[in-house]
Amino acid sequence: MSGFGNFALLLALFLSGYAVVIDLLGSLRRDPGLIKSACNATVAYMACLSVAMIALWVLLVKSDFAVIYVAEHTSRALPFPYKISALWAGSAGSLLLWLWFQAVFLVIVYCKSEFKHRSFSANARMMANLVSVFFLIILNSDKNPFELSKVTPVDGAGLNPLLQHPAMVLHPPILFVGYAGFLITFAWAFGQLKTAPDDNSLPLLKQAQRWAIFAWLFLTGGIVLGAWWAYEELGWGGYWAWDPVENSSLLPWLTATALLHCFRTYNRRSSIATWTVLLGIITFSLCVFGRFLTKYGLVSSVHAFPNPGLGILHVVLLIHVWVIAGALMLRNYIRKKNETPHAGIPSHRFVILNNWLLLLLALVIFVGTLFPFLSKVFIKIIESLSTQAGPPRAPITLAPEFFTKITAPGGLLLLLLIGLCPHLLRRGFNKSWRIILGVIAFAGALTIWLLTCSLETVRPSGISGTIGWWGQWLLSGSPAIPCFILSGFVLVNLLADFAKKSPRNLRWYGARIVHLGVAVMFIGIAGSGGYAMEKTAALRVGDKTNIAEYELTLNDLKVEYGRNFIAVAADISVHKGDKLIAKLKPARAFYSASRKNVSEIDIRRTLAGDLYLALTEVDNSRKLINLLIMIKPLINWIWIGSFVMVLGTLAVLLSSFKQKAITAKEN
Amino acid sequence: MKIKMILKILIGVTVIGGGLGYFTFQAMQSSWSYYYSVDEFSANISDMNNYSFRIAGRVKPGSVNRDLQKMNLTFTLAGTKTEIPVFYEGTVPDNFTEDIEVVVEGRLDENKSFKAKTLMTKCESKYKAKVE
Amino acid sequence: MDYLKWILLGVCVLFVILPLLTKRTDKTEKKR
Numbered sequence: 069m070s071g072f073g074n075f076a077l078l079l080a081l082f083l084s085g086y087a088v089v090i091d092l093l094g095s096l097r098r099d100p101g102l103i104k105s106a107c108n109a110t111v112a113y114m115a116c117l118s119v120a121m122i123a124l125w126v127l128l129v130k131s132d133f134a135v136i137y138v139a140e141h142t143s144r145a146l147p148f149p150y151k152i153s154a155l156w157a158g159s160a161g162s163l164l165l166w167l168w169f170q171a172v173f174l175v176i177v178y179c180k181s182e183f184k185h186r187s188f189s190a191n192a193r194m195m196a197n198l199v200s201v202f203f204l205i206i207l208n209s210d211k212n213p214f215e216l217s218k219v220t221p222v223d224g225a226g227l228n229p230l231l232q233h234p235a236m237v238l239h240p241p242i243l244f245v246g247y248a249g250f251l252i253t254f255a256w257a258f259g260q261l262k263t264a265p266d267d268n269s270l271p272l273l274k275q276a277q278r279w280a281i282f283a284w285l286f287l288t289g290g291i292v293l294g295a296w297w298a299y300e301e302l303g304w305g306g307y308w309a310w311d312p313v314e315n316s317s318l319l320p321w322l323t324a325t326a327l328l329h330c331f332r333t334y335n336r337r338s339s340i341a342t343w344t345v346l347l348g349i350i351t352f353s354l355c356v357f358g359r360f361l362t363k364y365g366l367v368s369s370v371h372a373f374p375n376p377g378l379g380i381l382h383v384v385l386l387i388h389v390w391v392i393a394g395a396l397m398l399r400n401y402i403r404k405k406n407e408t409p410h411a412g413i414p415s416h417r418f419v420i421l422n423n424w425l426l427l428l429l430a431l432v433i434f435v436g437t438l439f440p441f442l443s444k445v446f447i448k449i450i451e452s453l454s455t456q457a458g459p460p461r462a463p464i465t466l467a468p469e470f471f472t473k474i475t476a477p478g479g480l481l482l483l484l485l486i487g488l489c490p491h492l493l494r495r496g497f498n499k500s501w502r503i504i505l506g507v508i509a510f511a512g513a514l515t516i517w518l519l520t521c522s523l524e525t526v527r528p529s530g531i532s533g534t535i536g537w538w539g540q541w542l543l544s545g546s547p548a549i550p551c552f553i554l555s556g557f558v559l560v561n562l563l564a565d566f567a568k569k570s571p572r573n574l575r576w577y578g579a580r581i582v583h584l585g586v587a588v589m590f591i592g593i594a595g596s597g598g599y600a601m602e603k604t605a606a607l608r609v610g611d612k613t614n615i616a617e618y619e620l621t622l623n624d625l626k627v628e629y630g631r632n633f634i635a636v637a638a639d640i641s642v643h644k645g646d647k648l649i650a651k652l653k654p655a656r657a658f659y660s661a662s663r664k665n666v667s668e669i670d671i672r673r674t675l676a677g678d679l680y681l682a683l684t685e686v687d688n689s690r691k692l693i694n695l696l697i698m699i700k701p702l703i704n705w706i707w708i709g710s711f712v713m714v715l716g717t718l719a720v721l722l723s724s725f726k727q728k729a730i731t732a733k734e735n
Numbered sequence: 736m737k738i739k740m741i742l743k744i745l746i747g748v749t750v751i752g753g754g755l756g757y758f759t760f761q762a763m764q765s766s767w768s769y770y771y772s773v774d775e776f777s778a779n780i781s782d783m784n785n786y787s788f789r790i791a792g793r794v795k796p797g798s799v800n801r802d803l804q805k806m807n808l809t810f811t812l813a814g815t816k817t818e819i820p821v822f823y824e825g826t827v828p829d830n831f832t833e834d835i836e837v838v839v840e841g842r843l844d845e846n847k848s849f850k851a852k853t854l855m856t857k858c859e860s861k862y863k864a865k866v867e
Numbered sequence: 868m869d870y871l872k873w874i875l876l877g878v879c880v881l882f883v884i885l886p887l888l889t890k891r892t893d894k895t896e897k898k899r
Contacts, residue, residue, distance in 0.1 A: 075872045083879060104886035112879040119875060304826065432759055440770060462769040465789055467840070467853075473762035604826065606804050665829040684826045687803045694806055696826055 070135050070214040073123030076116045077164075077214070081204040083113035084197045091194040095187050095262075103190045107179045110193060113200070114171035121168055124161060124213050128154050134220040137161060137213045143226030150227050153237040157227060159363045160211040162240055166359075167203050169248035170196070177252050177275060185272060191262040192255035195389070199251065199356070202385040210378035211363075229659070229666055235297040243290035243317060247355040249283025250324065252276060254352035257345040261396035269336075271731070276348070277331040278724045284324050285717045291317050292710040303667040303682045305602070305698040307706070310471040315437045316358030322430040323351045326423040333419050340416050342397075343423055349393050353386055354430070361437070418489045425485065429478045433471060440465045472597070476547040483554040483590055486583055487561055507564075511556035548598025551590055558587040574726065578719030585716055589709030595677070595702025603697045604684070615697050618679065619643045627690055633657045636686045638693060642672065642679065654695070656683040677701035768840055773814025780847065789840045790819065790849065796833040812839060812849070823851040830856050 087109040094102030124137070128151050133139040141154040141161075156162040174196050178189040207213070230236075256276035260269075294314070299307040308314060327347040330340055364379030435442070443464040491504050562584050570576075605613040607622045614620070624639040637655040641648055652670040659666070672679040678700040685694035771779075773792035790812060798811035807824045821839055831837070831854070841851035 072871050072875075076875060079876060079879060083883070086883070101886050101889070105883055108886060109879075109883045112882050116875065116879065303829065428755065432755075436763075439767075462771050462775065464767045465770050466763060467766040467768065470762050470766040473766070474759060477758075604806055606806055667829055682826075685801065685803050685806075687801075692803050694803055694826075 069123050069126055069132070070216060073120045073127070074208075074212070074214040076120040076123065077204065077208050077212070080113040080116035080120070081201065081208055083109045083116065084200040084204055087113070088194055088197045088201060091190045091197070095190040095194075098187070100186060103186055106190065106193065110171070110179055110197060111175050114168075114175050117164070117168045117171050120213075121155065121164060124155055124164065125152065127214075128152070131224065133222070133224050134216050135213075136215050136217045139217065139221050139224040141224070141227060143224040146224075146226055147232075149237070150232055154227065156240045156244075157231070158213075160207065160213040162244070163203060163207055163211055163359075163363075164213060165241065166244040166248055167200060167207065169244050170200065170251045173248055173252055173279070174255070177279065178255060185269075188259040188263045188269065188272060192259035195258040195392070196251055196255040198388065199254075199385060202381050206378050206381055229664070230301055233297060233301055235293050235300070239290055239293045239297065242286050242293060246283045246285075246287030246290055247320070247352075247359075249279050249286060250320065250348075250352045250355055252279035252283070253327065253348040257348035258393070258396070260341075260345050261393065261400065273331075273334060274724070274728065277334075278721065278728070280324065280327055280331055280348075281717060281721050281724060284321075284328055285714065285721065287317070287321050287324065288710065288717070289714055291321060292707070296707060299703075300669070303669050303684070303696075305600075305680050305682065305696065305700070307703075310436075310468040312437050313362045315433055315471075316354075316361045319358060319430050319434055320351045320354040322426045322433075323347055323354060326426040327351055329419045329422055333413065333415050335413070335416075338413075338416060340419065343420065345397075347423070349389065353389060354434075356382055356386060415489075415493055418485070418493065422482075422485060425478065425481055429475065432474050432478075436466050436470055436474070476551075479590060479593075480547065480550055480554060483551065483558060483587065486586065487554060487557040490561055490565070507560055508553065508557050511560040512553040546598040548594035551594035551598075555587040555590045555594075558583065562587075574719050574723035578716045578721075578723060581716030581719060582713050583716075585709045585712030585714075587709070588705050588712060592702050592705030592707075592709055595705065596700040599701045601699040605695050605697065606692065607695055608692050613695070613697070616699055617644050618649075620681075620695075620697065622693070622695075625690060625693065630657075633659045636683070636690055636693070638681075638683055638695070640670075640681060640695075650679065652679075652681050654681040654683045656686050673704060675702075675704055678703050773812055773819055774817050777814070777817035777819065780843070787840065787842055788849075789838055791836065791838045792819070794831070794833050794835055794837055799833055801827070808854075812837070820848040821851050822848055823854050825852065825854065827854060828856045 087106045090102050090109065091106040093099070094106060127135050127138050128142055129148075131138065131142060131144055131151070137158055137160055138154075141157040142151050146154070154161070156165045174193065178192050178196070180189075253276050256272065256279075259272070263269075294317070295307040298309070299305070324347075327344065330344040330347055333340055334344055335341065360379055360382035364382075440463045447463065487508075488504065491507075495503075562580050565580060601616055603613070603615045605611075605620075607613065609622055609625055612619055612621045619642070621641050621643070622638055623641055626637045626639065628635040628637060635655050635657040637653050640652045640654070642650040642652065650672040652672060654670045655668040657666045657668065658664075667682050667684065669680060669682045671681070678698075680696075680698040680700060682696040682698075683693055684696045687693070768787035768789050770789045770791070773790055776788065776790050792812040792814050795811040795813040795818060798809075800809045802808075807822065808827055809820065809822050812819045812821050822844075823839065823841075836857045838855045838857075839849065839851035840853035840855075841849060844850045
C-alpha cells in the first residue's frame with residue numbers, strides 16, 4: 069500500500085509536469101487537442117492525489133508502523149477519529165492535503181470544456197500546475213509521507229494530548245481550503261496577464277471573485293479557530309502570540325482583504341485592475357512563503373526545526389512566479405502605453421488607500437517576523453566589512469510588543485477608514501466633516517457609557533472610586549479608548565445605514581454585517597488587550613486571594629488517580645462582596661508514561677469578560693498550588709465578532725451564487 | 736505640470752515612509768533582544784549589562800529549584816562549555832523539565848546571574864507551541 | 868499491489884492521450 073501511494077505521487081508529478089508543458093505548447097500553437105490533453109492531465113493528477121490520500125488513510129487506520137509517518141503521528145491506543153486526522157498532523161501529510169484541495173479547486177474552475185475560455189484556462193492552469201510541480205517534487209523526495217523506516221517500531225509515538233481537541237483537528241484543513249482557494253485568484257491573475265482581457269472575461273472575473281470570498285471565509289475561520297484553541301488549551305491566557313507560525317497565516321489574510329475590496333470595485337481600464345492582479349499573486353505567494361516559514365525553520369523560534377531539506381524549492385518557485393509575472397506586466401505595460409488612462413471612480417481612491425494600508429501592515433509584520441533571519445544576514449555582511457569590536461553582534465529577535473505597537477495604530481486607521489468611507493463617498497469631505505465629527509462624538513459618548521455599565525470586572529465600586537477610575541481610564545493613553553470610540557463610530561454608521569431607505573439585497577446586508585463583525589471584534593481585542601488583569605497566587609486549602617472586585621477561595625484540592633495519569637483538581641469559589649458568583653475547577657494532570665503535564669483551565673465566561681483560572685504549579689505534597697488568575701474584559705466579543713464576520717461573508721458568497729444563476733438563465 | 740505632480744508624490748512618499756520608518760524603529764527599539772547561545776553569551780559577558788537578551792541552552796539536570804511559595808524558579812542554563820544561573824518569576828510552561836532545550840529572555844543582573852522575564856520551551860510535536 | 872499501479876497508470880495515460888488522438892475537428896481558436 070505504501071508502494072502504491074508512492075507510485076501515485078510519482079505519477080502525479082509526471083502528469084502535472086506534462087500538463088504545464090502541454091498547456092504552454094497548446095496555447096502557443098493554438099491547438100485545442102493539446103489544451104484538452106493538458107486539462108485531462110490535471111484531472112488525472114488530481115485523481116492520483118486522491119488515491120495517494122486514500123492509501124495514506126488506509127495505512128494510518130491499519131496502524132502500519134513500518135511507515136515513518138504513521139509511527140510518528142499515531143499509536144495503537146489513539147482513538148479512531150484522531151487516526152483519520154493524523155493525515156494532516158505532520159508536514160508531509162498536510163502538504164498532500166493542501167495540494168489535493170488545490171487540485172480539486174483547479175479542476176472545478178479551469179478544467180471545464182467551454183470553448184470560449186479555453187486559452188484563458190490554459191494560461192491559468194499553467195501557472196497553477198507549476199506550483200503543483202514544485203510541491204510534488206518535495207512530496208516525492210524530501211517530505212514523502214510513504215517513506216518506510218528500517219526498523220518497524222512496535223507502537224507509534226501517538227498524538228500530543230494538547231492536539232486531541234476538535235478545534236485542532238479542524239484548524240489545518242480549514243486553513244488549507246483557504247490557502248488552496250487563493251490559488252484560483254492566483255491562476256486567474258496569470259490568465260489576465262497573458263490573455264488580453266475583453267468583455268468575454270466578465271464571468272471569469274466574477275468566478276475569481278467568488279473564489280476569493282470563499283477562500284477568505286475559510287482563512288478567517290481557520291485563524292480564529294487557532295486563536296480560540298490557543299486561549300482554551302494552552303493555559304497562558306492569550307490567544308495570539310505573534311509567533312512566526314501565526315503570522316504566516318495572518319499575512320495572506322491582510323492582502324486578501326485588500327484583494328476582496330479590489331474585486332468589489334474592479335474596472336479593467338483603471339489601475340484597480342493592476343492592483344487586483346498584483347494582490348492575487350501576492351496573496352498566494354504569502355501562503356506558499358508562510359508554509360516555507362513554518363515547516364522549514366527559517367526563523368529560530370520555539371517552533372524551529374532547522375531542517376533545510378528541499379525547502380529552498382519554495383523560494384525557487386516564488387522567484388519563478390515573480391519573474392514571469394514581472395515579464396508579463398512589463399509586456400502589457402509597453403503594449404498599453406498608447407491607451408488613454410481611465411479616470412477611475414471615486415471609490416477607487418479609498419480602495420487604493422485601503423490597499424496601501426493593508427499592504428504596509430503586512431510588510432511590517434513580514435519584516436518583523438523575519439527579523440532574526442535578516443539580522444543574521446546583516447551581521448554577516450557587517451562582520452565581513454569591518455573588524456571593530458562594538459555592541460554585541462547577534463541575531464535580533466523582536467518581542468510580541470513590537471507587533472502590537474505597530475498593529476494597534478494600523479488597526480485604528482483601518483477602523484477609521486471603515487467609518488469615514490461611506491460619508492466621504494456620499495457627500496465628499498466639505499459637506500461631511502461636521503456630520504463625521506458629530507457622529508464620532510456621539511458614538512464615543514455612547515460607547516463609553518455602555519462600556520462603563522459592562523466593565524464591572526474592572527471598575528471599582530463607590531462613587532469616588534468610580535470617578536477616579538474613570539479619570540485613570542481616560543487619561544491612560546491606552547489605544548483601547550480610541551479603538552472603542554472608532555468602533556462605536558463604525559457601529560453607529562452601520563445602524564444609520566440599516567435605518568435608511570437605501571436599496572437592499574443580500575449582498576448589501578452581507579457586506580455591512582462583515583464590517584459590523586470587524587468593529588465588534590476590535591472592541592473585544594481592545595478590551596482584553598488594554599484592560600486585562602493578571603495575578604499569580606500561592607495557595608493552600610483555605611487560603612483566599614483577591615483580584616479586582618473578586619475574592620477567590622481555595623476550598624479543596626482533590627487528587628484523582630487515572631490509568632496513566634494523576635490529576636489534581638482545585639475547587640475554587642469566587643465571591644463578589646457577599647455573593648457567590650462562580651465555582652471553578654481548574655486542574656492539572658501528570659501523565660506518568662510521557663512525563664507530561666497538561667493544565668485544564670476553567671473559565672467563568674460573561675459578555676463583560678472572562679475570569680480565567682489555570683493551575684500552573686502543584687508541589688509534590690499536593691497541598692500547595694500556584695494559581696494563575698486573569699481577567700479578560702470583553703474578550704468574548706472577539707469570538708462573537710468573528711462569527712458575525714463569517715455570517716456576513718456567507719451572505720455575500722450566497723448572493724454571488726444567486727447572481728451567477730441569474731446571469732446563466734439570461735444567456 | 737508633470738514635475739509638480741512628481742514632486743507632490745515624492746514629498747508624500749518621503750513623509751509617509753519616513754513617519755512609518757521612524758515609528759517602526761521606535762517600536763523595535765523597545766522590544767528587541769539579541770539571541771545567543773549560552774557559550775556565545777558567556778564569552779561576551781563583560782559587555783552584556785545594558786541589553787535585553789534571549790539565550791538558548793539546556794536545563795542542567797539537578798539544578799532545578801522551584802519555590803512554590805515565593806513563586807519563582809532557579810536553574811542552571813547549560814551550553815556545551817559554559818553555564819549561566821537563571822532566576823525566573825512567572826508561569827512555567829507545562830513541559831518544562833530537566834535536560835530540555837529552553838530559551839530565556841531577560842537581562843543580566845549585578846550578580847552576573849540572569850534574570851529572565853520570559854521562559855520558552857521547545858514544542859515536541861511539529862505544531863503550535865506554548866509560549867509564556 | 869502491482870496490478871493497482873498498472874491500472875492507475877493505464878487509466879491516466881489513456882485519459883491524457885485521448886484528446887491528442889481524436890481528429891481535430893474543432894473550430895480553430897479566435898485570434899486574440
